[in-house]
Amino acid sequence: MRKFLVICFAILIVFTVLAKEKIIVNSYMSDPAPRKAFADLVKIFEEKYPDYEVVINTFAHEDFKTLLRTWLAAPKGTADVVTWFAGERMRYFAEMGLITPLEEVFQGSRWEDYFPASFKSTCSYDNKIYFIPQSWYWWGVYYRKSVFDKLGIKEPKTWDEFLNVCETLKKNGIAPIAIGTKFPWTAAGWFDILNLRINGLDYHIDLTAGKVPYNDPKLLKVFEYWRQLIEKGYFLPNHAAYEWQEGATFLFRGQAGMYYMGQFIKDVAPTEVKDDLDFFRFPVIDSSVPLYEETPIDGFMIPTNAPNKKGAIVFLKFIASKEAQEKFAKDLGRLAANVEVTPPDEHAKKGLDMIVASSGVAQFYDRDTNPEMAEVGMNAFIEFMQNPGKINSILDRLEQERKRIYSK
Amino acid sequence: MKKNKLTPYLFLIAPLCMYSIWVIYPIFQTFVVSFTKWDGMTKMRFIGLENFKRLINDNYFGLSLLNNIKWMIGFVLLSIPLGLIFALLMDQKFPGHKIYKSLVYLPMALSFVVIGQIWSWVLEPTGGIVNAFLKSIGLEQFAKPWLSDPKIVTYSLIAAALWRQIPYAMILFLAGLKNVSKELVEAAIVDGANSTQRFWYVILPALKPAMVIAITVNIIDSLRAFDVVFVMTRGGPFYSSSVMANYMYVQAFHNYRMGYGASIAVVQFGITLGFIIMYLLNVLKKEERD
Numbered sequence: 001m002r003k004f005l006v007i008c009f010a011i012l013i014v015f016t017v018l019a020k021e022k023i024i025v026n027s028y029m030s031d032p033a034p035r036k037a038f039a040d041l042v043k044i045f046e047e048k049y050p051d052y053e054v055v056i057n058t059f060a061h062e063d064f065k066t067l068l069r070t071w072l073a074a075p076k077g078t079a080d081v082v083t084w085f086a087g088e089r090m091r092y093f094a095e096m097g098l099i100t101p102l103e104e105v106f107q108g109s110r111w112e113d114y115f116p117a118s119f120k121s122t123c124s125y126d127n128k129i130y131f132i133p134q135s136w137y138w139w140g141v142y143y144r145k146s147v148f149d150k151l152g153i154k155e156p157k158t159w160d161e162f163l164n165v166c167e168t169l170k171k172n173g174i175a176p177i178a179i180g181t182k183f184p185w186t187a188a189g190w191f192d193i194l195n196l197r198i199n200g201l202d203y204h205i206d207l208t209a210g211k212v213p214y215n216d217p218k219l220l221k222v223f224e225y226w227r228q229l230i231e232k233g234y235f236l237p238n239h240a241a242y243e244w245q246e247g248a249t250f251l252f253r254g255q256a257g258m259y260y261m262g263q264f265i266k267d268v269a270p271t272e273v274k275d276d277l278d279f280f281r282f283p284v285i286d287s288s289v290p291l292y293e294e295t296p297i298d299g300f301m302i303p304t305n306a307p308n309k310k311g312a313i314v315f316l317k318f319i320a321s322k323e324a325q326e327k328f329a330k331d332l333g334r335l336a337a338n339v340e341v342t343p344p345d346e347h348a349k350k351g352l353d354m355i356v357a358s359s360g361v362a363q364f365y366d367r368d369t370n371p372e373m374a375e376v377g378m379n380a381f382i383e384f385m386q387n388p389g390k391i392n393s394i395l396d397r398l399e400q401e402r403k404r405i406y407s408k
Numbered sequence: 409m410k411k412n413k414l415t416p417y418l419f420l421i422a423p424l425c426m427y428s429i430w431v432i433y434p435i436f437q438t439f440v441v442s443f444t445k446w447d448g449m450t451k452m453r454f455i456g457l458e459n460f461k462r463l464i465n466d467n468y469f470g471l472s473l474l475n476n477i478k479w480m481i482g483f484v485l486l487s488i489p490l491g492l493i494f495a496l497l498m499d500q501k502f503p504g505h506k507i508y509k510s511l512v513y514l515p516m517a518l519s520f521v522v523i524g525q526i527w528s529w530v531l532e533p534t535g536g537i538v539n540a541f542l543k544s545i546g547l548e549q550f551a552k553p554w555l556s557d558p559k560i561v562t563y564s565l566i567a568a569a570l571w572r573q574i575p576y577a578m579i580l581f582l583a584g585l586k587n588v589s590k591e592l593v594e595a596a597i598v599d600g601a602n603s604t605q606r607f608w609y610v611i612l613p614a615l616k617p618a619m620v621i622a623i624t625v626n627i628i629d630s631l632r633a634f635d636v637v638f639v640m641t642r643g644g645p646f647y648s649s650s651v652m653a654n655y656m657y658v659q660a661f662h663n664y665r666m667g668y669g670a671s672i673a674v675v676q677f678g679i680t681l682g683f684i685i686m687y688l689l690n691v692l693k694k695e696e697r698d
Contacts, residue, residue: 073449238533240556240645372663383646
């Protein structure tokens with residue numbers, strides 16, 4: 001009996017020594033490509049830091065958005081690290097004290113040693129950093145090179161050229177612009193880029209911060225340009241029935257010509273199409289407005305209620321490192337946030353060059369705007385795409401909502 | 409003897425506790441939350457009837473309520489008669505009747521989430537079988553974007569839900585048909601009643617209890633509609649197919665307006681409760697009569 005107890009005790013000790021500290025990461029990387037890239041990254045981390053065991057809980061993107069708040073608000077936290085978006089979406093939680101400042105990640109060094117100084121403001125709140133960027137990407141007008149070549153189309157530089165391209169595609173039986181608006185954020189991309197091209201970045205930032213009325217005449221101009229495309233039937237028909245990936249299959253099959261989308265469209269492209277995909281900068285509308293682009297930043301935060309904050313910091317230190325950022329960017333063809341990492345391929349270099357040559361960047365409508373306003377706004381964009389004639393009443397209603405939402 | 413009387417109550421304690429914690433308490437909590445402004449994270453602020461006042465002027469809530477009424481009418485007017493017809497057919501013995509019965513019954517075995525997914529494919533505008541079929545028989549003008557046209561999207565969703573709701577009604581009626589006394593039917597035949605007369609004067613009155621249950625269940629199910637909408641359209645495009653439960657979900661969990669969401673829940677609860685009370689009164693009256 002005694003022997004047995006001793007053995008039990010010994011086993012217990014061995015297990016406590018060998019037991020690894022758990023780091024729980026809740027992730028929205030649910031598309032197969034990023035999911036695999038992240039799992040590979042975690043494997044490297046576990047090899048480098050054998051004391052830790054990382055548990056990844058993956059959730060579908062849209063579910064993640066609603067679940068995150070319950071994880072953050074629960075008194076007893078479950079996740080140590082969560083994926084999220086920089087900008088207003090992060091700030092919203094920082095303001096409520098639901099996420100932790102991450103200065104510890106940079107011990108003995110500065111933000112600027114890791115990331116571009118220009119990213120700092122969008123990753124911090126009240127002069128404290130709350131967000132570790134992992135990768136970022138650009139938005140562009142994606143198309144298939146072979147389709148453009150076959151029809152003799154050149155990348156359009158101006159609005160008129162863009163309209164011509166649409167017309168040529170339509171004449172050839174191809175839906176000029178693919179889009180899937182079952183989840184309405186894809187339409188917000190169009191709103192953002194048109195507003196950036198017509199009214200510029202400062203105006204756009206004021207608008208997304210709730211400082212500009214939605215029935216402002218300057219904003220109406222954005223919808224007038226948008227309306228030209230809708231009324232000529234350039235958008236994929238029945239787009240409200242499709243998710244963005246389903247909309248993309250029309251592009252991949254050559255049934256749609258162009259798709260204004262983030263670089264992550266390549267994640268879902270079949271291999272035989274991937275190399276045929278290219279993008280161009282959204283055409284100039286008003287040549288007096290400098291060029292601005294959309295470049296959302298993805299990364300990680302630590303909830304205030306995280307059970308294993310120490311481990312979480314170790315993990316994020318690794319995530320910020322050149323090695324980890326390089327690996328992830330390479331696997332997905334995105335741009336790493338880390339300044340030491342060069343673009344992983346030609347395509348990414350083209351994207352980076354486009355951003356470097358631009359005069360400024362925005363995150364994205366639903367990342368720059370208060371969540372409630374974003375929900376109402378994005379649904380209004382879809383309503384506009386189906387009933388462009390109702391734009392005045394749609395904007396008036398948005399203005400009422402803006403007043404209510406920002407008055408609290 | 410005394411001990412025996414106590415036993416059932418002892419057995420009830422555990423489920424009753426759980427029921428109170430997970431069902432009764434949240435219902436009361438919802439009432440409390442509906443009088444507040446709360447984002448689910450920071451402190452609640454009491455604002456009285458403000459949420460309900462807002463609901464009255466909220467066009468999208470009105471639209472959701474209207475859609476619920478469409479669901480109700482669709483469920484009652486279609487699943488009851490069709491369910492009855494299927495039940496009468498399936499009650500016969502004919503070659504292969506078991507196969508037919510299983511085929512009709514099959515959707516009942518699936519959850520609304522699965523049904524929503526299947527029907528998303530069926531109604532897909534370009535490759536879906538409905539439009540493909542219409543095209544193949546030369547009725548292309550009737551092919552429609554079933555799920556993205558705000559005018560028809562709610563009816564498409566109801567059609568998908570009916571696929572499960574009709575067999576459900578059928579089951580209720582089949583059970584009811586088992587209670588129709590054979591002697592009465594035979595007596596009617598002897599008296600020279602034809603089949604129509606037998607149906608109207610013998611079978612249908614005997615089915616009345618099943619009918620009341622079927623109607624009540626269908627009304628309540630139509631008020632609860634959520635899963636099919638959530639899977640197939642998420643209430644879109646721009647809330648046009650939204651129902652109350654769906655709009656509540658969007659307000660509470662997307663827009664961070666727990667108080668407002670709770671007030672929608674309270675309204676929905678009130679309406680449902682009204683129908684349940686009506687049903688109970690009906691049952692009580694009947695018991696008194698018996």
